[in-house]
Amino acid sequence: MTDVNVPTYDAMMNPVLKALKELGGSGTIQEIDAKASEIAGLTDDQLEVLHNPDKGSQTEVEYRLAWTRTYLKKYGILENSSRGVWALTPQGRQSDKVNPKQVVQYVRDQDRQARTMAAVEDDELDEPDTQPTWRDELVEVLLEMDASAFERLVQRLLRESGFVQVEVTGRTGDGGIDGKGIMRLGGLLSFHVIFQCKRYRDTVGVGHVRDFRGAMVGRADKGLLVTTGNFSKDAIREATRDGAPAIDLIDGDQLVDKLKELELGVRTKKVEVEHVTVDRDWILGI
Numbered sequence: 001m002t003d004v005n006v007p008t009y010d011a012m013m014n015p016v017l018k019a020l021k022e023l024g025g026s027g028t029i030q031e032i033d034a035k036a037s038e039i040a041g042l043t044d045d046q047l048e049v050l051h052n053p054d055k056g057s058q059t060e061v062e063y064r065l066a067w068t069r070t071y072l073k074k075y076g077i078l079e080n081s082s083r084g085v086w087a088l089t090p091q092g093r094q095s096d097k098v099n100p101k102q103v104v105q106y107v108r109d110q111d112r113q114a115r116t117m118a119a120v121e122d123d124e125l126d127e128p129d130t131q132p133t134w135r136d137e138l139v140e141v142l143l144e145m146d147a148s149a150f151e152r153l154v155q156r157l158l159r160e161s162g163f164v165q166v167e168v169t170g171r172t173g174d175g176g177i178d179g180k181g182i183m184r185l186g187g188l189l190s191f192h193v194i195f196q197c198k199r200y201r202d203t204v205g206v207g208h209v210r211d212f213r214g215a216m217v218g219r220a221d222k223g224l225l226v227t228t229g230n231f232s233k234d235a236i237r238e239a240t241r242d243g244a245p246a247i248d249l250i251d252g253d254q255l256v257d258k259l260k261e262l263e264l265g266v267r268t269k270k271v272e273v274e275h276v277t278v279d280r281d282w283i284l285g286i
Contacts, residue, residue, distance in 0.1 A: 004045045006060045009067035010100035015040040016068050017077065017088075017098060026087035030253060033065050044232045048203040057139060057201050057229040057252045072098070074107045138256045138266065142228045143199055151178050153264070154197050154226050160262045163193070176208075177215050183222075194220040200229035209238045213245055223247040226255060 019035035020027060027035070037047060042061060051063040069086060072078040077092040142150065151168045158166045158181050166181035176196050183191045194216050198204055204227050216223045223245065230251045231239075239247040250258070260266040 004049050006046050006049055006064065007040060007042070009064040009071065010104055012036060012040060012065055012068045013072060013100045013103060014097050016065065016072065017092065017095065020078070020086070020088050020092070025093060026085055028085055029069075032069075032086055033062060036065060036068075037061060044234060048232060050202065053201060055136065055140075058136070059203075059230065071103055071107050074110060075103045077103075134266070135253070135256050138259065139228055139252055141265075142255075143201065145199065147197075147199065150199050151197050154195065155179060155181075157258060157262065157264060158195070158224075160264065161258070176212055177219075180220065191221040192219075193222045193224055195224040195226060198225070198227040198229070200227050202229050204229055204231050204235055206232060206234035206238045209235045209247060209249075213238075213247060216247075217245060221245075224250065226250045228252045228255060 015036040016032060018039050019032050022039075023031055023035060047059060047061055049060040051058045051060045069078055069080070072092075073080065075098070076089055077095060077098065078086055079089050080086045142153075145153070148168075155166050155168050163181040163183050166179065168179040169177060177194050178197045180192070180194045183193055185191070196212050198208070204225070209225065209231075212223055212225055225239070225247055227250070230253075231249050236249065238244075239249050256266075260268065
């Protein structure tokens with residue numbers, strides 16, 4: 001990690017609480033992280049620091065916000081569903097702000113009571129309540145792929161998503177364009193799309209978006225930029241800049257979600273767990 005100062009997880013508690021209120025009481029992890037970062041006034045330099053450059057593309061801000069959500073959940077402010085949506089609890093909806101020190105102390109006290117082992121020191125429990133580890137594993141596999149194989153995977157993903165005439169070009173000197181296709185809407189409207197693939201651990205900056213736009217002008221209706229990493233705030237703003245050809249961005253989180261949804265290299269097995277509770281009072285009352 002660089003020397004860039006990133007706010008601690010407890011310093012982000014009230015920004016996360018405020019973010020959820022502005023989002024209407026619930027939101028996905030990506031929505032909450034983006035809104036909380038905006039509220040906290042985080043800079044691009046802070047947002048682009050990777051938590052562990054050798055293990056995936058998760059940023060330090062994302063990692064710490066995962067801890068923030070974990071503590072607020074244990075405190076009773078937040079709850080989350082199996083579909084990855086986080087929401088304010090009734091207690092959270094009635095709270096305008098929290099005392100971070102009080103939250104941390106409460107959670108640590110509860111954790112110590114629940115443990116049979118020694119209490120964890122410093123600022124960490126075992127793991128933050130965050131996304132499943134299969135995401136990190138999938139990103140690592142994608143990063144190991146040959147560039148041409150990754151392009152073919154994106155080609156397959158687009159076809160499975162409704163694109164037709166999807167071709168991988170990958171020609172050098174073509175402005176970084178890796179392929180093209182046609183998106184049909186309702187069998188009536190068609191959009192010519194060109195795409196670029198970037199197997200990055202790091203953040204894709206605004207320069208990449210500008211270069212891609214320069215290459216697509218006059219050649220397609222829309223551009224699609226796919227990465228295993230993430231995009232800087234300036235890159236996101238540039239992609240949707242008024243008066244410029246639109247570019248859709250797919251970051252690593254969205255990419256692995258789509259691969260899972262389409263079952264491309266990802267298999268989901270549902271396991272039914274039987275939970276049995278013994279009614280001690282009923283038995284002893286016979």
